[in-house]
Amino acid sequence: MSQDIVNHFVAGEEFEGKSTRTAPVFDPAKGVSTKQVRLASTDDVEHAVQKAEAAFASWSSMSMTKRNQVLFRFRELLEAKKGELAEIITSEHGKVLSDALGEITRGQEVVEFACGLPHLLKGQFSLNASTGVDVYSLTQPLGVVGIISPFNFPAMVPMWFFPVAIAAGNTVILKPSEKDPSAANWMAALWKEAGLPDGVFNVVHGDKEAVDALLEHPVVQSISFVGSTPIARYVYETGARAGKRIQALGGAKNHMLVLPDADVDVAADAAVNAGFGSAGERCMAISVVVAVDPVGDTLVESIAKKMSAIQVGDGRRSCDMGPLVTEAHRDKVASYIDVAREDGATVVVDGREVAVDGDDQGFWLGPTLVDNVPTSSRVYGEEIFGPVLSVVRVSSYDEGVDLINSGAFGNGTAIFTNDGGAARKFVTQIEVGMIGVNVPIPVPMAYYSFGGWKHSMFGDSRAHGEEGFRFFTRQKVVTSRWPEPSHGGLNLGFPQN
Template sequence: MSESATAAPPERIPHWIDGSPFDPVDARLGPVYDPALGVRTASVVFATPGHVDRAVAAATRAFPAWRDLSMARRQVVLFRFRELLNDRKDELAAIITGQHGKVLSDALGEIARGQEVLEFALGFPEILKGAFSRNVSSGVDVHSFREPVGVTAVISPFNFPAMVPMWFFPVALAAGNTVVLKPSEKDPSAAMWLAALLTEAGLPDGVFNVVHGDKTAVDALLEHPDVASVSFVGSTPIASYIYEAAARAGKRVQALGGAKNHMLVLPDADLDLVADAAVNAGFGSAGERCMAVSVVVAVEPVADTLVAKITERMAGLRTGDGRRGCDMGPLVTREHRDKVASFIDLAHRDGAVVVVDGRSVVPDGVPGGFWLGPTLIDRVPSTSKVYTEEIFGPVLSVVRVASYEEGVDLINSGAFGNGTAIFTNDGGAARRFQNEVQVGMIGVNVPIPVPVAYHSFGGWKASAFGDTKAYGTQGFHFFTREKAVTTRWPGPDHGGIDLGFPSTG
């Protein structure tokens, strides 16, 4: 009997609205796969505009009470959520691996980085303190404070189904907002698990909601008059679309787009360190990271030696089911796997040298998984789409340049400006690089320079749309608005009539 005939029917994944699952019987459904098995394991309910209305209405109703709840009581809920998450993070990691495909250790790492933002957000009473100026004029004081913006929408990608939502919703909730999360339809169960855990932690109904779906659900959030802000992470074309549509509707927007991250390697660098870093940053999470290193820019004469060292390390990598202790898992869908693999064909046609071809990988997993092994391509022309386009898979390109200046010019001429790194033992060169490179996040001998939670995340150029970065202090500024209050308490002699322009004195 075939596997399909004996398999259990796919799980049905509903929305989460007003504190409980909501499963409309007539909804469209989307497939959810286990990428390591290559089989459909669930069906996710897609939202109509009416379902989005229902979620936003719940968030709107919940907003006044949550906004007015004391800081101390909001802190209690978020602290309880943090403790529950810490105790049960293995459950969430298993969900992530089962629907995204990344190995369990990487899933746990994702949760840890999201939890960093949560822990930062728990200090919100200090961050949201206002300012006070006494006696700015005779008997006049001025103070300021920040208030939440209202209902916030978070639209998150498939590659970090827990971490990226946690870049936004802990900050939004701490500041007193309510949230409607639209996770990726490819791996939606992590969002549902987080919603249930927030409810268990004591979050009031309606404060955090989840709707699933495709462009229909996204557009309904972008156009909804009761949604005050939109946070997005994904590809550049979609980030641009979301920024323009939401801004046109009068909303605050932070839309983080794609990347083509370079690692500039100077001749004085420790090439063993560089080779380790290139492999780790290029192939972790199967290259499905917006901060993955996808281009090694080698300043000659080190390229031949560096390519050999990277190749040697790649030979020891084990690709397979993330539940088996492998180094790298599958890609998220068969379609995405095939798209990434097509760039290897393109590299051949463009005259590049495919040193390691991941299409021939023998995985530690079942044959039907969405497998593509780590791939190394040398001598990639800067005119090739292999170089210019975001591949979002385990494909590492090597571009050879003659000088530091040529390498920086190459990086700065690209459309993206998300992350970059320089590997060198020359402090002067590193300092010059920080000043000259036109990129938002920079590593010095650090291949994936994702800022810690108390700084902020965001790139330049086509990698980010909007004025505010994610999390950190900028995150709190995005989810709040400032009020400034000028106060005078009149005494016996209030000063009488004066039609002149108010001035200090």
């Protein structure tokens, strides 16, 4: 039986391309392939780059007022139709509809931030910096830019980048994950409806061949990437060698430090929400709870009790948590439960035993809680990217901070305490890019920038916020003198006044 094919979207229309390669797209809650997605060849990427390059001159020279009108229109259409997009995300990723809607809302915040482009793109002016000499700065777009986004947030992560890139006057080629590609095409069609000229926003589906083609193409000026640390490092090194600007956001192992004075019930709620939302498939998920003695036993008991209320099932039903994105990923995540037991940890809740409100063939794994995890275990050291929450016991605040700071990742972290002094000290001492104080998932608002430290980010610029606008623009400084008619004579030195 033939299946629908997700085509590329280039220059305002669907584009089949020359490549005949495809990959299956699954409904994770049913465990069946529902469609195929085209995998671009190097020639297909070349076609998209040419269309984006052709559109750049007119889009970049369009007034900021007109560009802003398109962004506002896109924002209004997204608000009106986001239910459609949420259904697409749930059908291909598996997250529950409310989570999909939340993802879209967070992405929409960046669209709204980018609508402030007239202010964010203005330069500076110094009158009479030297006698009769004025100095001013201006910003200009880069040209064609590439975005490579992951499966776990098929709408939000692309929206971290493309609203800012488009507002700044660039043209965009988005390479979404081949696991859930349809959201990208839906957003491309919405841009067209909003009045964005053809060729400004393009979608090319594919695998490593498409990624490498973008990384190595001489016309593509920058790459924005979110994904695992090994691939982020590859994108950074490959793109940098090709002379591109790179912002590559990698993996994470986020800790939540719980002090003895914390409200245990609040901390347990936070650990469950942050550990199992979106089935733990997010780089800002809390995957390690660091319990400072003597709070550990009470905290683990409370977390386990709250986990029992989570209903796992089809995200289109009244469920709290959906399946994992693929069968292979589900099996990999589940294998860590046996590793934990072999390494001497206590499996308090085994997600393989969960009762599911969904099809038997779905890629299910319920919330899992593992206590007393040794820091030497792979369960502690590796990014699991699934609904497995580890608990590590420490004897003091200082031991907890040292544990977090010794890790390879530095994406997000949180502290739960009622001690303001301890919280302030934690914010200063911790070597992590995004920090929550009694907030388990400290994803910043769109007008701040997103990005971690250490092996959680490669490159010098983080996503969205003012850093995002700086990433997608180049600055010029102009020194200008308009001499009066009476001016004359030679002066070979630097101006002194």
